[in-house]
Amino acid sequence: MLKFDEQKQIDSVAGALDLRGQIEEAVDTLCRTGCREAYYLGIGGTYASALQAEAHGREKSAFPVFAENAARYITSGNRRIGKGSAVVISSVTGTTPEMLEAVKRAKAAGALVLGFVDDAAAPLAGLVDFEIAYPGCEQLKFFMATDRFFWNNGDFPEYVEYHREMEQYLPRALAEAEKKADEFGKEFAQRHHADPIHYFVGAGSQYGAAYSYAMCYWEEQHWLRAKAVHAGEFFHGTLEIIDRDTPVTVFLGEDAERPLAERVANFLPRICGNFTLIDSRDYELAGIRPEYRGSLSHLVTHAVTQRIDAHIELLNRHPMEIRRYYRCLDY
Amino acid sequence: MLKFDEQKQIDSVAGALDLRGQIEEAVDTLCRTGCREAYYLGIGGTYASALQAEAHGREKSAFPVFAENAARYITSGNRRIGKGSAVVISSVTGTTPEMLEAVKRAKAAGALVLGFVDDAAAPLAGLVDFEIAYPGCEQLKFFMATDRFFWNNGDFPEYVEYHREMEQYLPRALAEAEKKADEFGKEFAQRHHADPIHYFVGAGSQYGAAYSYAMCYWEEQHWLRAKAVHAGEFFHGTLEIIDRDTPVTVFLGEDAERPLAERVANFLPRICGNFTLIDSRDYELAGIRPEYRGSLSHLVTHAVTQRIDAHIELLNRHPMEIRRYYRCLDY
16 A cells, blocks of 8 residues: 555554543643633644534533634734633644744733644744644544543543543554555545546534645645535535536535535535545444544544545655645745 | 616615614613623525624624534534524525524524514514514624624724714715726626636635635626635645636735735735735725724625626626526425
8 A cells, every 4th residue: 555554553543542641631730720711723734623623522512612723813813812711733843933923922812822743842832831742643632632621521421431442443443444445545536636626525523624635635735726615505605516527525424514414415416427425434443432433533534535645646746745835935 | 887776785885874773772682681792693605794793803802703604503503602692693585494493593592693684574584583674785784783792892982983984984985996896897807707716815804705705606606616715824725726827816805814815915926927906905985084994895895896796797698696506406
């Protein structure tokens, strides 16, 4: 399999799950010191992950979780962020200018910041109140933090059991999902690697998945045009430009907003002959009980899209790490 | 001028501004009965308007204003909506199924609902606690309500003066903007009426404008492909697929997020030879003082895009009221 080191991937997920003690200590301290709400602050890909954390919170807890965009925060502000706010961030490089400025502003307003900054020596890491440095698995780390907020709020009674099950089964289950998806990923890549535009539709945590996949993968890394559409909004505009040949992919997860994506999936065959469904239900996740799958399905569809990416990269002879403009030109 | 009845438009805006007494009475009652936050609940175009109300609130007030999507609310829910929440909606037909279900749910949770349902006999109008029936001017009605919430919260001291100035000058100022924009609209339509895809970029209240224009106008009414991108997100993915010939339009308003749009506008000439700036600053708004323009600039750019629409409709011989699928097929 292209770009797939099974043991490395298993270790990566297991290592992220091993951060539980550190995450619990940080979140418990935040809650003890009076944080009444959490702002997942991001930009681009990290904003997409923040949208997923927010979607998770809508369903699971009365503890308020908000996605906050760093570029917006440093311009229009948000007067609710201050004392009593926990801000949660993630950054690979720890140097993104909007993030640096946003974290400074949130701290000046009195918020406390939990940072998943992969490089502990980066400027951003030095600004946060609680720093947890571990590469990758951003979506998982974000949900581990939300889950602890929810547990502290009395809303996630299955927390301990759920995390024990994740630790035991998730690393292997995701690797198995990726292996199972490889053939599909190859076929999908062959069919779509030169699409003029591709529509990705999702709801719940799958909207963040669609948003990230369209913008951070297709646009940024493959230089292919793509648009993410929330499944709930699909019928209020976008559907009118879908015809027989329009490439549309629906991500189906297993959280509370699944019916919105199903509605699109059920409708598409009547008007489109070029659609694909990526459904987390098609992947086993051995050992994990059905009622926990909704909180994990964004990790499953991400495992699937990684297989598509590996094949598109090869077919298009376009290395995913190159950028035409980003960090090459000032803005 | 195509599709433009000057007196009718002036009367339409003036009539909306005349709703001030009714809006104040409704909002004051909501605040008196303990509403501590407002949820602008919408779907499609009304969700875009809700995004604008939220953007307005970020800048202007500590009173929390949230955009809430009706399709999401009826699936993943929102536990914060309940007693103490004001829900504000707008609807032309008053029959959209997601909105009906969402309003029922919000009311069952204890929220009070202010409805701008144009047809007072529609099912939705019968569900709300405060009904104000007046056709059109949704964005203006939404902001009139937010402004009163802000004033009641002590955050908008210029409220009375601002509204007096709007009542005196805005109807004519917007009509003048539309007349001034007609030639531009015609040229823009000639250049872009057959674009394979068009990118609309905006920030602040102009993001809602871009979202609505791409989805509710280009996709839904012109059957043309378009994508809205928040100016703050533009540099984190989308920029990589912009090249010499990519059609990009940046909406520039005059609120706090303007610098994010300016950053895109300043960057584009280096990589793109097919971009357009639509800047509310280019329109005079005679009689309205500079510091009030930020709250009105989404109405200005809307006046401009209406001129584009009139010309695209003619060039494409595509009447804007027809739908391929919406309300023709069940979903």
